[in-house]
Amino acid sequence: MEYAIELKGITKSFGPVAANKNINLSLAKGEILALLGENGSGKTTLMNMLSGIYMPDSGSIFIDGKKVSINSPEDSGKLGIGMVHQHFKLVERFTALENIRIGMRDEGRFMHGADVRKKIEDTAEKFGFDIDLDKVVSNMAVSEKQTLEILKVLCYGAKIIILDEPTAVLTVQEIDRLFDVLRKMREEGHSIIIITHKLNEVMAISDRVAVLRHGEYIDTVVTKETNEKALTELMVGRKIELNIDRPVMEKTHPLLEIRDLTVKNDEGVIAVDHINFYIRGGEMLGVAGIAGSGQKELCEAIAGLRKIEDGQMIHEGESIVGMSPKKILEHGISMSFIPEDRLGMGLAPSLSITDNMILKNYNESKGIFVDRKTASEEAQKVIDRLEVVTPSTETPVRRLSGGNVQKVLLGREIKSGPNVLITAYPVRGLDINSSYTIYNILNEQKEKGVGILFVGEDLDVMLALCDKIMVICHGKLQGVVNSNHTTKEELGLMMTGTINIVNKDGKTDGIAKDSAFTDEEGNA
Amino acid sequence: MRKYHLVRRADSKIGRTIIFYAVGILVSLLIGAVILMALGINPFDYYGKMFTIGLVGNRYGYKSIEGFLKIFVPLLITSLALGLSFKMRFWNIGGEGEFLIGAITASVIAFNSSGIPNFVTVLLMCLAAMISSGIIGIAIAALKVKFNTNETLMTLMINYIMLYVIRYIGETKADWNFFLREDSERPKFGTFPDSAVMTGIPLGQFKLLWSVIIAIVLTVIVYIYLKYTKQGYEISVVGDSSATAKYAGMSVGKIVLRTMFISSAMIGLAAALTVSASGTISDTVTNNVGWTGIIVAWLSKLSVPAIFVTSILISILQYGCQAAATQYPAIDSNYADLLQGLILFSVLVADFAANFKIVKKEDAKNA
Numbered sequence A: 001m002e003y004a005i006e007l008k009g010i011t012k013s014f015g016p017v018a019a020n021k022n023i024n025l026s027l028a029k030g031e032i033l034a035l036l037g038e039n040g041s042g043k044t045t046l047m048n049m050l051s052g053i054y055m056p057d058s059g060s061i062f063i064d065g066k067k068v069s070i071n072s073p074e075d076s077g078k079l080g081i082g083m084v085h086q087h088f089k090l091v092e093r094f095t096a097l098e099n100i101r102i103g104m105r106d107e108g109r110f111m112h113g114a115d116v117r118k119k120i121e122d123t124a125e126k127f128g129f130d131i132d133l134d135k136v137v138s139n140m141a142v143s144e145k146q147t148l149e150i151l152k153v154l155c156y157g158a159k160i161i162i163l164d165e166p167t168a169v170l171t172v173q174e175i176d177r178l179f180d181v182l183r184k185m186r187e188e189g190h191s192i193i194i195i196t197h198k199l200n201e202v203m204a205i206s207d208r209v210a211v212l213r214h215g216e217y218i219d220t221v222v223t224k225e226t227n228e229k230a231l232t233e234l235m236v237g238r239k240i241e242l243n244i245d246r247p248v249m250e251k252t253h254p255l256l257e258i259r260d261l262t263v264k265n266d267e268g269v270i271a272v273d274h275i276n277f278y279i280r281g282g283e284m285l286g287v288a289g290i291a292g293s294g295q296k297e298l299c300e301a302i303a304g305l306r307k308i309e310d311g312q313m314i315h316e317g318e319s320i321v322g323m324s325p326k327k328i329l330e331h332g333i334s335m336s337f338i339p340e341d342r343l344g345m346g347l348a349p350s351l352s353i354t355d356n357m358i359l360k361n362y363n364e365s366k367g368i369f370v371d372r373k374t375a376s377e378e379a380q381k382v383i384d385r386l387e388v389v390t391p392s393t394e395t396p397v398r399r400l401s402g403g404n405v406q407k408v409l410l411g412r413e414i415k416s417g418p419n420v421l422i423t424a425y426p427v428r429g430l431d432i433n434s435s436y437t438i439y440n441i442l443n444e445q446k447e448k449g450v451g452i453l454f455v456g457e458d459l460d461v462m463l464a465l466c467d468k469i470m471v472i473c474h475g476k477l478q479g480v481v482n483s484n485h486t487t488k489e490e491l492g493l494m495m496t497g498t499i500n501i502v503n504k505d506g507k508t509d510g511i512a513k514d515s516a517f518t519d520e521e522g523n524a
Numbered sequence B: 001m002r003k004y005h006l007v008r009r010a011d012s013k014i015g016r017t018i019i020f021y022a023v024g025i026l027v028s029l030l031i032g033a034v035i036l037m038a039l040g041i042n043p044f045d046y047y048g049k050m051f052t053i054g055l056v057g058n059r060y061g062y063k064s065i066e067g068f069l070k071i072f073v074p075l076l077i078t079s080l081a082l083g084l085s086f087k088m089r090f091w092n093i094g095g096e097g098e099f100l101i102g103a104i105t106a107s108v109i110a111f112n113s114s115g116i117p118n119f120v121t122v123l124l125m126c127l128a129a130m131i132s133s134g135i136i137g138i139a140i141a142a143l144k145v146k147f148n149t150n151e152t153l154m155t156l157m158i159n160y161i162m163l164y165v166i167r168y169i170g171e172t173k174a175d176w177n178f179f180l181r182e183d184s185e186r187p188k189f190g191t192f193p194d195s196a197v198m199t200g201i202p203l204g205q206f207k208l209l210w211s212v213i214i215a216i217v218l219t220v221i222v223y224i225y226l227k228y229t230k231q232g233y234e235i236s237v238v239g240d241s242s243a244t245a246k247y248a249g250m251s252v253g254k255i256v257l258r259t260m261f262i263s264s265a266m267i268g269l270a271a272a273l274t275v276s277a278s279g280t281i282s283d284t285v286t287n288n289v290g291w292t293g294i295i296v297a298w299l300s301k302l303s304v305p306a307i308f309v310t311s312i313l314i315s316i317l318q319y320g321c322q323a324a325a326t327q328y329p330a331i332d333s334n335y336a337d338l339l340q341g342l343i344l345f346s347v348l349v350a351d352f353a354a355n356f357k358i359v360k361k362e363d364a365k366n367a
């Protein structure tokens, strides 16, 4: 076989952490190789050495059979390697065209030359991209930014494309479209490495799968000759059961009731439109909807981070409208939102895990000093509990791998012992094993009588995990269904607004029979 | 096409940093030596005097220490104060202006203090300076919090405004102007009455001024404040990600206001201590600490112990340059400034070189 890339004995350490140990990996010409491994197994680090961000401590890289040394992203680009990073690298104020243009060399001095546009348009058409070149990046949705990143590396003439978790923030439809593009690229003779934690995607798109475990190279297998279970075992190193439980709990009174909630987004457009719902203790309510249907605004409104336009929010009989985020937290409502950039909200990246643990309750200890002793014990507990891969509790969160960052965040939210837990996309970018750890933790919380709002993406998971699922479309409630009595298809139709079952059989979804509202207004 | 380009080093090793610093300083000293030789001065002699800040073979050696401390105290406190706001990513480059405000208010009290006990006067001077500088700091922070103005521009402008205010005071002969000497025809700043001049603990001939003790105690307090207190913790969180701080329920605006008050008030305190120790005010009273302090804070990577050490080194450099220059008729204080600039510049370059490296482009293709 002819290889586009061959890695031999690559080793890379960050101080005491050996991120890659003696890795051998090969990418054949014109193939799609999936790179699989648990969080912190060294996938991103390895790829960063191909894109010139890090340099290996030892080992050699061969491109098209020739030994090379890659000292900078520029070198990497010249060798025909293009990487789309886990975190986008775009100039927010520039248009798509300008973002591509600034990286193009040898194209004359003018930013907007006609030939430049032509060249970009041709590339876009060749691979079937649907993109508005004059749109400013800050107005783009995540999937558009992603498309732009890929188009960018193609325009620079990359023959080897590396995609680091491109699907983590995309919807199912967008993923399909992305895969079409990737297949087209393969037809054109490009070689592709894709990192993803979702095994169904690995099975769908790749020709071969390379597996890393704890920084070591395990094996490369042909996709057709393997299955999801075998891959999981390769990745984790032992047999594991992959079942999502749904313990059935005795449901208590409605803990959190939302009535007629209306919230605007940052642009002043209505994002949440007169939504009603409630969460009982010991119940997990899923929120399904196409990305950007108002999930973020809903979570922020409940957590007190966003002003509401209209409506009521009652927590255990007391209105929380207009309360400060701190007050709401003290009431026992905890919110963890994993944003698309994963780090943006909820963590201070340069601070240690310990310091991040106490972010929300550092003020509770007595006196003027921060209680770091308790904090580092708690940090250690979270690390043990969620199997966070880190050298110590004092490591800055920024140094952790993407998935481990998230475990820290969720661990903190649960530790505060809330009675309503709002969690959005908690497994975004997590490996399978960790995802199941998270599901188990959420179930444990539920068994303790906590009411959980689970904003998710994967319908299969939500059907298995949540007791009820509420569906929103463009900020409007489409109905609340019992997971036992619905199907993925029905949910899909509701998500796109095709069916609306809010007022079915004379009863209104989202309003509890034993609502605390009844006492005051008598209109439950 | 460029053949070389810069790459940030992935790791930072303390050993390498020290070597780079040493080389940088050596190079600047060599350049200085060439100039000295051209002027007919033996560079070894000169540097010897400079690095011992004129202590060796000097009957009045204690004077050198006092002189050094007069430079050291304001620089240390100002650097700490700037470090505090930088840690919050608030780019306070108005140290000069804040210092001058403190110096002026402290002087207002000083010039009108005859008869009041020394301890009370100095205390009042410190308080007045801290409050006046602090208020300006809060005002700028409030503009930033309320209207999202650019604090860099605002603090920068304060420097110029205050510089011209003090020049105006220093050059305007008028009945109201108690800052100036009455017995001089030309406008000239007066000296404080004894009640406003800093005292200290006499150790033989040497007098250890209270300001030195205050500065050292303050260093310890700031260290503890940043590292162990809740307010210090809030500063790090706001500096790292203000979105996160808000999410955690912190009131970011309040924290910014409070920290800027503390930062500016500390600079005001430095000013009060300085004018009180020197017994007068002038338009060069800041000795550029507002600027040098920025360099100190950054060279120290905002770490308090490092700020302490760096302040000592830079003060030795400053005072040593001046002390040595006074002993040679062929050179004046301009040479001292030049040499100081050379050394600081080379240290900055060394710091840069310790963090970045130059890579040749062709390496990628034919390695």
Ligand SMILES: Nc1ncnc2c1ncn2[C@@H]1O[C@H](COP(=O)(O)OP(=O)(O)OP(=O)(O)O)[C@@H](O)[C@H]1O
Binding pocket: A014, A017, A018, A019, A037, A038, A039, A040, A041, A042, A043, A044, A045, A046, A389, A390, A399, A400, A401, A402, A403, A404, A429
């Ligand atoms: N700049 C760095 N400094 C120190 N340690 C690092 C750095 N980058 C990565 N690491 C460590 O190296 C290990 C591998 O990290 P890497 O980001 O490559 O994992 P990953 O396989 O991409 O994980 P994920 O799926 O969570 O993104 C982790 O333990 C991480 O903490």
Ligand SMILES: [Mg+2]
Binding pocket: A043, A044, A045, A086, A164, A401, A402
């Ligand atoms: Mg990664």
